[in-house]
Amino acid sequence: MKRGMLTALSSEAKLLRLANALIRSGYEDFFQTLVNELALVLDVDYVMIAAVPEASHQATTLAVSFRGESADNILYDLHGTPCETVPERELCQYPESVSTQFPDDKMLQDFGIQSYCGMPVLTSSCEKLGILIALAKRPVKLGEADQEIMRIAAAQIGANMELARNQHRIQSLIFEDAVTGLANRRRILDWLDETPGVQSVILLDIKRFKDINDLHGHLIGDAVLYAVGERLKSRVSGLGFLGRLSSDEYVIIPFDEWSGTVLDQARQIQQWFEPSILSGSAKFQIGITIGAATASQLDGQRFRSVGYELLRRAGVSLAEAKALGQSVLVFESSMVDSRQYRKRMFDRLSDVLREGGLSLHYQPQIDLRTGELVGAEVLCRWHDAEMGWVPPGQFIRLAEERGLIIELGDWVLRESCRQLHEWDASGTSLPGKLCINISTIQLESRGFAERVLTILAGRDPSGVVFELTETAMMRAPEISIRQMERIRASGFSWAIDDFGTGYSSLAFLTRVHAQFLKIDKSFVSRVPNSRNDETVIRTIVAMAESLGMNVIAEGVETQEQLAFLKSIDCCYAQGYHLGHPLDPVSFKQKWLA
CATH class of the missing domain: 3.30.70.270 (Reverse transcriptase/Diguanylate cyclase domain)
Structure with missing residues (x-):
């Protein structure tokens, strides 16, 4: 039916045609079918449905009809257009000369539009989602019946848009990560x-x-x-x-x-x-x-x-x-075997930790000026009946990964304390200090300071040093400082282990109040043949002296390394050249008897 032939239709006939279009609600072509029918029923040149996102200054058409036929969708700026004046709930009409009233509206000028009618598209809670627009190239004023058709059509459009938006939100909740907006x-x-x-x-x-x-x-x-x-x-x-x-x-x-x-x-x-x-x-x-x-x-x-x-x-x-x-x-494929091996190792570690299958060895620390024993470092060892000797780097890392490190660390503290008491009771007390390694996970765990003080109750705190690696300390420096200070306030000392491999600053060192710096063995292993490493070690020794800290060189394995350390006035050292880690009985016989 051609344009102009529907104007003589009664209001009832127009509503019937509208009802036939509304039957398509829910179908993919509903919006297009509706605007095509409205263009004919209202006898206008263009009808379009435009979506207007909240706080946006642009509108995007969802369907456009030109004289009852489908047309391309467009994106246009709302500023300076009659769409900008459409109220939140009421129909808005410009029966004539609309292009003159809105000279900046390029679409009106390009299409030669003379009359405009806009009806807001609302949700059930009256939130504005878009506009239903009717445009004509001649003066047109919609009567009450045609205005009611616009209202009915806009209400159904609003219901469909709200449903689509809610479905999108549901899809987003199901398939979209709430934090990043990425696929979940x-x-x-x-x-x-x-x-x-x-x-x-x-x-x-x-x-x-x-x-x-x-x-x-x-x-x-x-x-x-x-x-x-x-x-x-x-x-x-x-x-x-x-x-x-x-x-x-x-x-x-x-x-x-x-x-x-x-x-x-x-x-x-x-x-x-x-x-x-x-x-x-x-x-x-x-x-x-x-x-x-x-x-x-x-x-x-x-x-x-x-x-x-x-x-x-x-x-x-x-x-x-x-x-x-x-x-x-x-x-x-070998990774599967490795994972299975670590799973087996974890199962065994869980068992031996609870059944007493671990042991502690002690490595002597020597005063390079006198050659006397001034302390020892505690080292955890595991010999498994099925797996043999398991390297500490493997099972300690696994304990950290699988949540056993706090239990393992507490066992090391208890066993170290028990051994010190045993040596004391036999009249062969350890001279100097016992150094005990602490994991960052232990340090950051709830109640760490209270557990330490409870386990070591009765021990002279001046005889115990806790070691934390520089790299681990710098992972969360503020947390580390707070926890370390609580332990230090009870009389215990701290050593920064593997020093030189992390990124701590002088300002940080003055805040942690550590008593010892332990030079990482990677530097020691390359002297006296590396000028750069010699310079690093000299600098650490000089810096520690200026801060009132003691230096312990780790990993001393040759006489040449020992001679270099003595020549730069490094006071303390440990390593295979000075003494291997030993079980408690052997350590007592060699160093405490």
């Missing part, structure tokens, strides 16, 4: 299940994220997670699928458009985080660990979901990278 775990898994041909999966983890939460609070922690997500989003863009898998883990699934091997891609991701992350006024240097897996490693094996299997393997490689202190690892 459920969406990631669905995407992997639905997408054929996945060739690789990359997992990345923020190093020491717990420290950020503990030191700065969870609000700052969430802000950092968001900032990391934004950086990834800006770099990955169309190169891959991106999501947040869990607390501080993100997943990237590269598309074919991303060139290079998965190892190249992983290294590129690491470069993205060389610039620091800004969160409010705080700046964070983010380190990341990456684990990856590729379909080429599947060797023709069949899986229900290749994507799921690659995600699992990427998780294995990420865990392996964290366990080994590596920045990037790509999955290898």
Whole structure:
């Protein structure tokens, strides 16, 4: 039916045509069907539905009709247009000369529009979502019946837009991470299940994220997670699928458009985080660990979901990278054996810790000026009936990873205290101080100071030194200082272990009030043949003297190293050249008898 032929229709006939269009509500073509029908029923040139986001100055059409036929959607600026004047709840009309009244409205000028009618599109709670617009190239004033048609149509449009928005919100809650706005775990898994041909999966983890939460609070922690997500989003863009898998883990699934091997891609991701992350006024240097897996490693094996299997393997490689202190690892089948070995080691460690299968050895510390024993360092050892001697670096790191380090640390404190009492009772007391290593996790744990003071009750605090590595101390310096001060106030001393490998400053050293600096053995091992290392050691000794601190050189293994340390007036040292770690009986016979 052509334009003009519907003007003679009765109001009832127009409402009937409107009702036929409204029947399409819920269908994909509803908005287009409705505006096409309205253009004919109202006898106007254009009808359009425009969405107006909250606080936006632009409108986007969802459907446009020109004389009853579909037309292209447009985006236009609301400023200086009659749409800007449409009230929150009432219909607005400009029956004639609307182009003259709004000379800055380019659309009106280009279309040659003379009359305008706009009806706000509202939600059930009267929130404005958009506008239903009727435009004519001649003067037109809609009567009461046609205005009512506009109201009915706008009400149904509002209901549909509100439903769509609510469905989108529900989808967002189900599939969108609340902190970063990225795809969440459920969406990631669905995407992997639905997408054929996945060739690789990359997992990345923020190093020491717990420290950020503990030191700065969870609000700052969430802000950092968001900032990391934004950086990834800006770099990955169309190169891959991106999501947040869990607390501080993100997943990237590269598309074919991303060139290079998965190892190249992983290294590129690491470069993205060389610039620091800004969160409010705080700046964070983010380190990341990456684990990856590729379909080429599947060797023709069949899986229900290749994507799921690659995600699992990427998780294995990420865990392996964290366990080994590596920045990037790509999955290898041997990692499964390694994981199984660590699982077996953890099970055994849990058993021996509770059954008394661990032991302590003691390494002598010597005064280089007199050659006399001035103390010892406690070293935890584990000889397993099934696994043999297990290196401390392996089982202590595993204890930290799996939450056993506090229990292990408390056992070391109790056993050290018991041994000191035993030596005292036999009349062979340890001269000087006993140095006991403390993990950062122990230091930051709830009730640490109270546990230490309870376990060591009755011991002279001047005879015990707690060691904390410089690197561990600087992970959360403010927390470290508070806890260390509580212990120091009770008379115990602190030593900064592996000094020279971290990033502490002179200002920090004056705040921790440590009594000892222990020079890391990596420096000692290269003297007297490395001028740079000699300079570092001389500087540490001089700095410690100026701060009123004592220096203990670690890892002395040759006579030449010993001679160099004596020549620069380093007072104390330990190492195989001076004495190996020994079990309590052997240590007593050699050093205390």
